[in-house]
Amino acid sequence: MVFKKKKLANGLDLIGEVNKSAKSAAVGFFVRTGSRDETKQINGVSHFLEHMLFKGTENLDAFEVNKAFDGTGAQFNAFTSEENTVYYAAVLPEYVIEVTKLWIELMRPALRDEDFNIEKNVIKEEIAMYKDTPSFDVMDRCRSLHFGGHPCGNSVLGGEKSIEDLTVEQMRNYFVTRYAPDNMIFTCAGNFDWGQICSTLETFCLKWQGQAVARKLEHFEGSKKKERIEKSNLACEHICLISPCVSFRDPRRFAAALLSVIVGDNVGSRFFWELVDKALAEVATMQYSPMDGTGALYSYIRCSGKNVSKVLGIVGDIFRSLSHEGITKDELRKAKNKVLSALVIKNELPMGRLLDLGFNWIYLKQYHTIEDDVKAVKAVTVDGVNSLIEQFNPGDFTQFSIGPACNESGQH
Amino acid sequence: MTEIFDKHILKNGMVILGEPMEAVKSVAFDFMLPAGAAVLAEGCCGAGNVISDWIFRGAGDRNSRQLSDALDGLGLHRAESVGSSHITIGAALEANNLAKALDLYADIILRPRLEEDQFELTKQLAVAGVYSLDDEPRHKVMLKLREQFYPHPLGRSTVGDINELKELNAEKTREIVKNNFYLSQTIFSVAGKYEFDAICRQVENLFETDHQEIREPVMLGPKAGRYTHINNDSAQVHIGLMTETVTPSNDDYYSARMAVSVLSGGMSARLFTEVREKRGLCYAIGARYHGLKDAAGIMCYAGTTPDKAQETLDCIIGEFDRLSDEISEEEIARAKVGLKSSLILQSESSSSRASAIGHDYYMLGRVRSLDEIKDRIETTNVDSVLSFLRKNKLEDFTVLTIGPREVVVG
Numbered sequence: 055m056v057f058k059k060k061k062l063a064n065g066l067d068l069i070g071e072v073n074k075s076a077k078s079a080a081v082g083f084f085v086r087t088g089s090r091d092e093t094k095q096i097n098g099v100s101h102f103l104e105h106m107l108f109k110g111t112e113n114l115d116a117f118e119v120n121k122a123f124d125g126t127g128a129q130f131n132a133f134t135s136e137e138n139t140v141y142y143a144a145v146l147p148e149y150v151i152e153v154t155k156l157w158i159e160l161m162r163p164a165l166r167d168e169d170f171n172i173e174k175n176v177i178k179e180e181i182a183m184y185k186d187t188p189s190f191d192v193m194d195r196c197r198s199l200h201f202g203g204h205p206c207g208n209s210v211l212g213g214e215k216s217i218e219d220l221t222v223e224q225m226r227n228y229f230v231t232r233y234a235p236d237n238m239i240f241t242c243a244g245n246f247d248w249g250q251i252c253s254t255l256e257t258f259c260l261k262w263q264g265q266a267v268a269r270k271l272e273h274f275e276g277s278k279k280k281e282r283i284e285k286s287n288l289a290c291e292h293i294c295l296i297s298p299c300v301s302f303r304d305p306r307r308f309a310a311a312l313l314s315v316i317v318g319d320n321v322g323s324r325f326f327w328e329l330v331d332k333a334l335a336e337v338a339t340m341q342y343s344p345m346d347g348t349g350a351l352y353s354y355i356r357c358s359g360k361n362v363s364k365v366l367g368i369v370g371d372i373f374r375s376l377s378h379e380g381i382t383k384d385e386l387r388k389a390k391n392k393v394l395s396a397l398v399i400k401n402e403l404p405m406g407r408l409l410d411l412g413f414n415w416i417y418l419k420q421y422h423t424i425e426d427d428v429k430a431v432k433a434v435t436v437d438g439v440n441s442l443i444e445q446f447n448p449g450d451f452t453q454f455s456i457g458p459a460c461n462e463s464g465q466h
Numbered sequence: 467m468t469e470i471f472d473k474h475i476l477k478n479g480m481v482i483l484g485e486p487m488e489a490v491k492s493v494a495f496d497f498m499l500p501a502g503a504a505v506l507a508e509g510c511c512g513a514g515n516v517i518s519d520w521i522f523r524g525a526g527d528r529n530s531r532q533l534s535d536a537l538d539g540l541g542l543h544r545a546e547s548v549g550s551s552h553i554t555i556g557a558a559l560e561a562n563n564l565a566k567a568l569d570l571y572a573d574i575i576l577r578p579r580l581e582e583d584q585f586e587l588t589k590q591l592a593v594a595g596v597y598s599l600d601d602e603p604r605h606k607v608m609l610k611l612r613e614q615f616y617p618h619p620l621g622r623s624t625v626g627d628i629n630e631l632k633e634l635n636a637e638k639t640r641e642i643v644k645n646n647f648y649l650s651q652t653i654f655s656v657a658g659k660y661e662f663d664a665i666c667r668q669v670e671n672l673f674e675t676d677h678q679e680i681r682e683p684v685m686l687g688p689k690a691g692r693y694t695h696i697n698n699d700s701a702q703v704h705i706g707l708m709t710e711t712v713t714p715s716n717d718d719y720y721s722a723r724m725a726v727s728v729l730s731g732g733m734s735a736r737l738f739t740e741v742r743e744k745r746g747l748c749y750a751i752g753a754r755y756h757g758l759k760d761a762a763g764i765m766c767y768a769g770t771t772p773d774k775a776q777e778t779l780d781c782i783i784g785e786f787d788r789l790s791d792e793i794s795e796e797e798i799a800r801a802k803v804g805l806k807s808s809l810i811l812q813s814e815s816s817s818s819r820a821s822a823i824g825h826d827y828y829m830l831g832r833v834r835s836l837d838e839i840k841d842r843i844e845t846t847n848v849d850s851v852l853s854f855l856r857k858n859k860l861e862d863f864t865v866l867t868i869g870p871r872e873v874v875v876g
Contacts (some may be wrong), residue, residue, distance in 0.1 A: 058526075064598070075488070075489045076489065076814065077489075077810055077811075077813065077814050078810065078811050078814060116639070116743055117734065117739060117743065120732065120733035120736040120739070121745075121796075121800065122736070123732065123733060124731070124732035124733060124734040124800045124803070125799070125800055125803060126807075127801065127803035127804050127806060127807025127808070128807070129808060129811055139731075144811055145807070146807050146811075148808060163694045166862070172743075172744075172745075172746040173746065174746075175746030175747070175763060176742060176746050176748070176749050176773070177749075179746075179748055179749040179750075179769070179770060179771060180700070180745070180749035182701040182702045182771050183604070183701075183702055183749050183750060185700075185701040185702075186603055186604065186701050186702055186704070186769070187602065188601050189606070205672075244758070273795055276871075286699060287600075287698050287699040287700060288598035288600070288601050289597045289598065289601055290594070290597060290600075290601055290646055292601070292855035299769070315663060320532045321537075321538070321544060322532060322535070322537070322538040327531070330591070331523075331587065332587060333586075333587040333588070333590035333591045333594070334779065336594040336595060336598055336599075353751050356598060356601075357594075358594060358597065369726075375733050385533075387539070388535065388538040388539055391538065391539060391540065391541030392538060392541050392542075392543070393591070394541060394560075395492070395540075395542070395543060395558075395560050396540035396543060396560055398492055398560055399492045399543065399558050399816075399817075401813055401817070402489070402490045403814050404814075
């Protein structure tokens with residue numbers, strides 16, 4: 055694997071990791087923008103804009119864009135989070151340049167009125183779909199409760215009202231301030247020719263102009279509020295817990311990731327043994343989400359209404375025992391084994407590698423080999439994890455629940 | 467690209483398949499145990515989910531905790547699934563831990579402890595799994611659709627029936643494990659970095675038994691209803707529909723796959739273009755091929771708000787109807803590139819390959835090479851796909867909806 059990088063005169067970063075033995079390549083644009091970069095008035099614009107990029111340019115309509123992608127056999131898509139919008143494609147080596155040219159072209163979209171109006175319906179359907187997915191809905195609502203007025207609490211999808219009121223003019227303005235070349239990176243991984251990639255990007259991207267508005271960063275401890283809403287059509291209680299943690303730039307993020315595996319991996323974790331193995335909860339997991347300037351531990355628990363008090367009592371006990379006694383050496387050893395093998399397996403696919411390369415560059419402006427990450431995981435100590443627990447006290451969390459009206463009655 | 471496949475059959479009939487992959491450090495394996503939802507006795511719907519959890523709650527010398535610790539200690543990423551024909555248990559891991567993992571899996575398959583107190587817990591979890599389906603209408607609609615579409619018992623729910631699960635006891639479930647973890651019909655597949663001779667020796671030591679008689683196949687009953695609606699105060703109406711097509715062993719299989727690709731292979735395919743891009747009716751819309759050994763269908767999902775549900779269904783059925791009228795050369799060319807490229811992209815993952823070779827062997831009695839599949843895709847053309855569609859009309863839809871409003875199936 056060979057790492058390559060280049061910065062174009064307008065600030066666009068190009069990075070790549072060449073692996074000639076791969077059967078495919080993955081390419082993508084990472085844009086440093088997401089719902090946290092929105093105001094309340096335009097909430098949802100980053101994600102809506104991501105949809106609109108597929109609607110074409112001055113020279114291509116949406117159907118031509120879709121045909122062009124499908125003609126390369128690419129597996130392509132995009133996603134938007136609180137702080138990044140990522141456009142990617144996994145493709146056979148002979149189509150890498152074609153797909154790259156297509157993405158380049160789409161990064162300067164037409165944003166036509168008629169496309170905007172039709173796509174608004176699709177966005178509203180997406181919002182409705184996630185309302186019918188309580189495991190997602192509860193996380194979204196809990197994030198907003200946790201972050202309160204901090205911009206990381208903005209919903210990625212936006213609300214029905216903010217989407218309804220959004221104008222194409224507002225979207226065009228947002229585009230100009232966020233899709234500036236110094237706020238984007240182009241990443242590629244797998245089997246491709248770096249020289250060809252560079253000359254393609256130089257030819258077509260150098261004319262991109264503008265400078266992005268900087269993002270304000272501040273760590274946030276969270277509101278620690280507790281709320282619950284009822285929905286008559288639900289059968290189970292869906293609970294989300296969020297507590298603050300270290301940011302992506304903090305080298306302790308490896309310890310934080312291991313902590314989340316020890317507490318809430320889907321098998322063999324503390325949540326698993328105390329809640330799932332005993333059939334008190336059907337699902338109980340924890341994930342660490344490192345972000346820009348802040349971070350969070352998210353737990354998701356699904357159980358029957360009659361078990362809610364018991365489950366929350368046990369969760370409290372688990373966090374108390376973590377604070378008082380810390381983790382054990384054996385727990386850390388097992389968590390490392392799981393994290394290390396996941397790292398190896400994920401990075402065997404150019405698509406998996408692309409995401410790690412891109413995010414390391416977005417947050418750190420650094421290249422990390424897989425071996426660097428393996429070393430960093432191996433270097434985490436019991437004391438390192440315990441001091442993280444001491445500093446952030448994961449038992450002091452924000453909590454949001456969605457469940458049926460008959461909570462605690464023992465009925466489904 | 468030429469691949470090598472490894473194959474060895476034990477005296478008892480258990481099949482060992484392997485696909486070496488040079489570029490990876492991982493290995494993945496699957497045991498396909500012939501205990502899927504469709505092959506279980508009447509009255510046990512959901513037993514598969516209980517079993518796939520219960521067997522991990524202690525096996526051989528290890529209790530539940532010790533077994534889990536041993537698996538975690540190998541950094542193993544477990545995957546268990548219950549399908550129509552099999553319970554599949556497998557894992558992906560770093561290659562040097564494979565032998566230790568296989569020892570543990572032999573205990574899990576051949577010597578699970580199946581203790582009474584653990585049974586109650588695992589049953590409660592399975593029951594909770596059925597209830598939680600109510601909160602995932604997108605998933606539930608497709609599961610219910612298969613139940614309605616396939617001749618009984620092929621579409622039997624892989625999650626379970628709440629009443630039958632509640633009636634299930636440890637003794638009955640032990641019996642199912644004993645009768646269905648049938649080595650002569652078990653397929654073991656491995657892909658990635660491994661040494662085949664060593665695996666064969668180890669699997670032979672662990673799993674060789676006397677020859678076992680092949681069991682009778684299940685008898686198929688009738689199909690259920692044509693349209694079913696489940697009322698739910700959800701934000702969207704979740705629509706599932708399915709129509710019959712040829713099975714994977716049929717000569718026309720590749721024509722069926724091409725037809726589905728023209729309909730829903732990519733973003734330029736017809737359903738996405740007509741339903742989402744032109745009309746903005748849905749966010750999620752797509753159709754896919756769903757094949758069992760004895761029956762197969764093309765299944766389609768769409769989720770849309772109640773006011774648009776009827777228009778969405780009509781538009782989808784219109785596209786299915788229109789497919790046999792005309793297909794362009796361009797559409798066929800894009801479908802070919804799409805199918806071939808996804809084949810190669812998946813071939814880089816050890817888990818995908820382990821699952822694909824096991825699945826092939828069960829369906830066809832042999833493993834297809836990527837070249838063979840590519841050639842077969844290449845031999846299809848506009849005329850062959852159209853003549854297939856005219857011979858095998860996409861009609862007689864089974865439709866299922868979950869939501870606040872019913873639709874009319876024309």
